[in-house]
Amino acid sequence: MPTFAPSPVDVFESGDAALRVVAKSGDSERDWNTVHRLAEWLEMCGAEGLRGAVATYDSVLVEFDVLAVSARQMRAFVGLGMRQLALSADDDGSPRAFDVPVVYGGDFGPDLSDVAEQQGLSVDDVVRLHSSKTYIIRCLGAPAGSPMMDGPDFPLPVPRLKDPRLSVPAGAVSVAGRQAVIAPAVAPGGWRVIGQTPLALLDISREPLVPYRPGDVLRFRPIPEEEFAAYAGRMMEAHA
Amino acid sequence: MKGQLIVRQAGNSVVTDLGRFRGPRYGLPVNGALDQYSARAANILVGNDENAPLVELTALDFRMTVTTDVLISVTGAPLTLTVSNRECPLWQPVSVAAGETVAIRGIHGGLRAYLAVHGSVDAPTLLGSCTPDTVVGFGLQLREGMVLETRCSLGPLRQPYFDMPLFRFGAERPPVGHELVVSVTDGPDFAEFGDSANLLFTSEYRVSPRSNHIGLRLGGRLPERTTTGEVLSRGVPVGAIEVPSREELLVLHRGRGVTAGYPVLAVATSLGLDVLAQARPGDTVHFVRTTVSEATIAYRRSMLELETLRKSVGTAFGLLGIPSPGGGQDLPAA
Numbered sequence: 001m002p003t004f005a006p007s008p009v010d011v012f013e014s015g016d017a018a019l020r021v022v023a024k025s026g027d028s029e030r031d032w033n034t035v036h037r038l039a040e041w042l043e044m045c046g047a048e049g050l051r052g053a054v055a056t057y058d059s060v061l062v063e064f065d066v067l068a069v070s071a072r073q074m075r076a077f078v079g080l081g082m083r084q085l086a087l088s089a090d091d092d093g094s095p096r097a098f099d100v101p102v103v104y105g106g107d108f109g110p111d112l113s114d115v116a117e118q119q120g121l122s123v124d125d126v127v128r129l130h131s132s133k134t135y136i137i138r139c140l141g142a143p144a145g146s147p148m149m150d151g152p153d154f155p156l157p158v159p160r161l162k163d164p165r166l167s168v169p170a171g172a173v174s175v176a177g178r179q180a181v182i183a184p185a186v187a188p189g190g191w192r193v194i195g196q197t198p199l200a201l202l203d204i205s206r207e208p209l210v211p212y213r214p215g216d217v218l219r220f221r222p223i224p225e226e227e228f229a230a231y232a233g234r235m236m237e238a239h240a
Numbered sequence: 241m242k243g244q245l246i247v248r249q250a251g252n253s254v255v256t257d258l259g260r261f262r263g264p265r266y267g268l269p270v271n272g273a274l275d276q277y278s279a280r281a282a283n284i285l286v287g288n289d290e291n292a293p294l295v296e297l298t299a300l301d302f303r304m305t306v307t308t309d310v311l312i313s314v315t316g317a318p319l320t321l322t323v324s325n326r327e328c329p330l331w332q333p334v335s336v337a338a339g340e341t342v343a344i345r346g347i348h349g350g351l352r353a354y355l356a357v358h359g360s361v362d363a364p365t366l367l368g369s370c371t372p373d374t375v376v377g378f379g380l381q382l383r384e385g386m387v388l389e390t391r392c393s394l395g396p397l398r399q400p401y402f403d404m405p406l407f408r409f410g411a412e413r414p415p416v417g418h419e420l421v422v423s424v425t426d427g428p429d430f431a432e433f434g435d436s437a438n439l440l441f442t443s444e445y446r447v448s449p450r451s452n453h454i455g456l457r458l459g460g461r462l463p464e465r466t467t468t469g470e471v472l473s474r475g476v477p478v479g480a481i482e483v484p485s486r487e488e489l490l491v492l493h494r495g496r497g498v499t500a501g502y503p504v505l506a507v508a509t510s511l512g513l514d515v516l517a518q519a520r521p522g523d524t525v526h527f528v529r530t531t532v533s534e535a536t537i538a539y540r541r542s543m544l545e546l547e548t549l550r551k552s553v554g555t556a557f558g559l560l561g562i563p564s565p566g567g568g569q570d571l572p573a574a
Contacts, residue, residue, distance in 0.1 A: 012428035015507030016535035018477035020428045043265065052265045054475030054498055061475025061498075063264065066510055066539045071532045141473055142497025143375045145267035148473055177501070179473060185375050187497075204366055204376050209266060 006085040007034040011075050017051075019062045019071060021078055028150075031058040032138055036214055037088065041081045050074070055214070056139040056148065095136075096216045096238035100182065101223040101231055102131070102173050104195040108225070111161075111192035115175065119154050129153055130173075130194065131220040135180060137212050143187035144202055145210040147218065151178040164190035171197045173220065184210060195220075198231035211236055243308025245361065245388040248341065251300030255361060255380040255388070258291045260369035264498045270478060271371040271494050274453055274517035275352050276510070277542060278316040281411050282356035284550045285313035285333050287557050287564060292360040293370045295382070297353045299520075302344040308393040310336050311358035311562075317350025317518055318416055331411045333358075333553075335397045349416035350518035359392030359565035374495070392565050409552055412545045414514060418523045422512040423530045423538070424481065429503035433483075434466040440481070440506060440527050445489060449521035453495035456516055457488040458525055463505055473499040479508035481527075491516060509535040511542060 007025035014020045021038065023031035039055035042062060049068030054061040064074050104127045105112040116123045135149040151158070158175045165188060168174070172183040174191035181191060184202035197220075201210055212218070216238070223231075247253075258279065259272025273279030273296055280290040288294075295302075297316075314321050314330050321328045324340045336342055347353055363370035363380050372379020380386075397406055415421075430437055445460035462483050476482075480492045482502040491508055492500075493516065508516060509530065519525065530538075557564075 013425060013532050014428050014477045014504065015425055015479045016509050016532050016539060017479075018507075020474065020477075039265070051261050051270075054264045056474050056499055057472040059472075059474045061264075061477060063270075063477065066536055067543050070536050139473075139499070140265075140267035141499035142267060142269070144373075148499070177472070185377070187375050202376060204378055207367070209268075209367075209376070 004033070004037065004085060004088050005030070006037070006082060007031045009034065009038075009082060011078055013071055014061065016071065017064060017066050019074055019078065021060045021062060023058050028058065034085065035060045036139075037085050038078070038081050041084055042078070045081075047077050050077075056141065096212070098212060098216065098218040098236055099239055100173075100197050100199060100218060100220050100236065101227070102195040102197050102220045103225050103228050104130075104222055106225065108228070109173070109193055109195040112194040115158060115192050115194055118158065119156055121155070126154075126194065127222055130175070130180070131222050133219075135218045137214055137216045137218060139214050140210065141181070143183065144185040146181050146184055147201070147210070147212055149180045149218065151175055151180045158192055160190040161192065164188055168193060169196065170202070171199065173197055197236075198228045199234055199236040201236050203235060211238065243306060243310065243338070243390045243393050245310075245357065245390060246305050246307070247382050247384055247386045247388070248305060249301060249303035250382040250384050250386070251302045252298045253300075253302050253382040254296050254372050255293050255363045255382070256296045256371045257293050257369055259494060260367050260371050260373070262367040263369070263373075264475070266367070267498055268367070268373060268376065269454075269495050269498060271373055271453070272369070273354065274494055275316055275354070275414070275514045277414060277514045277546070278352070279354045280546055281331065281549065282313050282315040282354040284546060284553055285315070285331065285409065285411065286311050286356050286358040287553060287562060288356060288358065288360055290546075292356070293363040294357070294360065295355040297344060297347065297355065299347055299351055301346070302355070303341060305341045306336050306338060308338050308390065310390060311394045311397065312336055312342065313356050314344060314353055315411075316353035317347050319347045319353055320345045331413060332407045332409060333397075335394075349418075351520050352517055357390050358394050358562075359390055361388040361390055394562065397560065407556065409549060409556075411549050414518065416518065418520070420515050420519055420523055420525045422515050422525055422527050423509040423535060424479075424506040424512060424527050425509060425530055425532050425535060427481065427504035427506045430505060432465050432467045432503045433463040433505055436463040436466070437505060439463045441529050445525045445527070447519045447521050447523045447525060448488060451519070451521065453493055455493055455496060456491045456519060458491065459488055462486065462489060465503060471501045471503060473501050476500045476504060477507055479510075479513050480504045481506040481508065493517070510539045511535070
């Protein structure tokens, strides 16, 4: 079995109770793999004082209890984890797939035409590019376990709103920079909202609270506005 | 015996604990008592586990009646505590008899207070914690008429002579006032702000009324990022200091979104976060630069204070025959 080749990492102090570990191979796939495997390893070991590890695209935030462990000790532990990763099997697990219906534009996606204009594309092209890619869920982020993904294949990065909205509805489908996301809950947001899914992502009576995990794949499917109500309230589920 | 606390005036109060430590890995903020030292002390003073559910009061007055004898303690910002109109000490265990009314009024010189009850109160949990999460819509925000179940009762404790106070624990209290000093360490992106980063240590900042448990907004002379370019979303620590706009500095507190895309200029220390938890709109904040190892020593020293308090309380309660209530939620190792 081939072993995994982790990216080299830099470790930065992030206050007295956290470290930021950044993978720096420059190969985004390998960096993502490295930080997620490191986070998994850290959580699995349950090191004394470790509060948790939050892996995103190319970095992990490692949080710890300052009473039980110092930043210096935790740094040594991260180093140990990196050496262990180099011995682990190169196994991708088995990703699940999600199909996400989206109503684009109008009240559902108030920023769609601005994004089209900024990209120098037609509205239809933006929808086509956004819905023709298979996205890998890179991490769970704010708010409320949002599935964070690499953005669609737009020609340019998408600038964030200058004045973030005070309230973005649950189900909002947004883009910013080179990233894409769906909002599981109502929250303020500065990303460009181009559509909305009628599916529910978050159920706080279940554990885990959201149905997907990093590594799962997802596609957006345009639906007409009239179909929104037919899906409303249904939970997002992996398809067979 | 179980009993009830009946909320008569809720003000702005919630049932919380030290935080949802399993939340961040699932994209949920840690939340939990904003002034962790005062919350831990309140629980210790009534013999509870430090992480036991307790009531956090923000700024406004609060009143409740009890249907059974209970032992309570109130810590945090200065305020007036009365039980059936007799004034009672803060930062001490206080006996309350069945039917009496506990009133907390006039929080000043700080913003938050903590009310712990011997044996704690029942509260639903999410990922092992009862702390509210406003984004996902979880938690006990108290309202007038709401009833909290206590897990045990404790007969009135009175000094036999002259009704003198029975307890006099010397718990160290955090500093109060309108000029706050907050220790910070250099953030991982400190260099991105060039020479302007030092403004953070030479200027004073004013707390905006738009501050809350997610973050404090501060007006003053702002360091400016000298680099541009796209930043990928990253996990940001509680305490992260960012400059998201040209108007204000943002210091993220325990309700912060777990990921963000702004560079982190500096990070408030664990003790600095307790100071910020008591900052009122209009207060002045001075940031003082420290190192991670100094911050670690300072934090451990303050936790040692609490450990000493726990021992004194344990000895006194043991002599009085007060049973240990247990029943807190263990802090998860990971």
